[in-house]
Amino acid sequence: AQSVTQPDIHITVSEGASLELRCNYSYGATPYLFWYVQSPGQGLQLLLKYFSGDTLVQGIKGFEAEFKRSQSSFNLRKPSVHWSDAAEYFCAVGATGGSYIPTFGRGTSLIVHP
Amino acid sequence: DAMVIQNPRYQVTQFGKPVTLSCSQTLNHNVMYWYQQKSSQAPKLLFHYYDKDFNNEADTPDNFQSRRPNTSFCFLDIRSPGLGDAAMYLCATSREGRSYEQYFGPGTRLTVT
Numbered sequence A: 001a002q003s004v005t006q007p008d009i010h011i012t013v014s015e016g017a018s019l020e021l022r023c024n025y026s027y028g029a030t031p032y033l034f035w036y037v038q039s040p041g042q043g044l045q046l047l048l049k050y051f052s053g054d055t056l057v058q059g060i061k062g063f064e065a066e067f068k069r070s071q072s073s074f075n076l077r078k079p080s081v082h083w084s085d086a087a088e089y090f091c092a093v094g095a096t097g098g099s100y101i102p103t104f105g106r107g108t109s110l111i112v113h114p
Numbered sequence B: 001d002a003m004v005i006q007n008p009r010y011q012v013t014q015f016g017k018p019v020t021l022s023c024s025q026t027l028n029h030n031v032m033y034w035y036q037q038k039s040s041q042a043p044k045l046l047f048h049y050y051d052k053d054f055n056n057e058a059d060t061p062d063n064f065q066s067r068r069p070n071t072s073f074c075f076l077d078i079r080s081p082g083l084g085d086a087a088m089y090l091c092a093t094s095r096e097g098r099s100y101e102q103y104f105g106p107g108t109r110l111t112v113t
Helices: none
Strands: A003-005 A010-014 A019-021 A024-026 A032-038 A044-050 A056-058 A064-068 A073-078 A087-094 A108-113 B004-007 B010-013 B019-025 B031-037 B044-050 B053-056 B064-067 B073-078 B087-094 B108-112
Touching: A003 A087, A010 A019, A019 A108, A024 A073, A032 A064, A032 A073, A044 A056, A044 A064, A044 A073, A073 A087, B004 B087, B010 B019, B019 B031, B019 B087, B019 B108, B031 B073, B044 B064, B073 B087
Parallel strands: A010 A108, B010 B108
Antiparallel strands: A003 A024, A019 A073, A032 A044, A032 A087, A056 A064, A064 A073, A087 A108, B004 B019, B019 B073, B031 B044, B031 B087, B044 B053, B064 B073, B087 B108
């Protein structure tokens, strides 16, 4: 079965600074990978996804993520954070050869200081 | 716009009083999910429908039931809510063959008094 780890519970950055949120997965083959964002009191919104091909994927709101097979990682990045990016971020992994139910990480809370 | 809609957005119920949360979708997706999310935690899958086939997670309490009368609608019934059932309830959909990409509704915040 697949699993996903988000090692950082909270990340604090200053507005305008760069951001990297970490995600590590465990799966025997190349998985499907997702990043979702959840603003307070809202549902989850898909930021970006990786299925195959180019390992650097671009998403909405200026986010990107890079799939690194050797490190089993799929870290989310943004070059310049805006105050509106403050939210909870969830990494999720889907098994390509098994259950279609994705597994979510526990989330990373992003705090943005002015 | 195609979307996932949840009603109500906020629900207050009394301890032990049955409550129903609803979800509708205009995406025509064949898979629908119900998640429970407590504060600062990942969403926890309660059950899902693959078309009309109901799939219950092993650790979902019997207190939680679901109905899917047609492709567009899905309901979550909590037969006797306890204080521990206070949470955000998220409905999501996905389409077979789309590699598990999920579309979420805004959620229903359930308070149990």
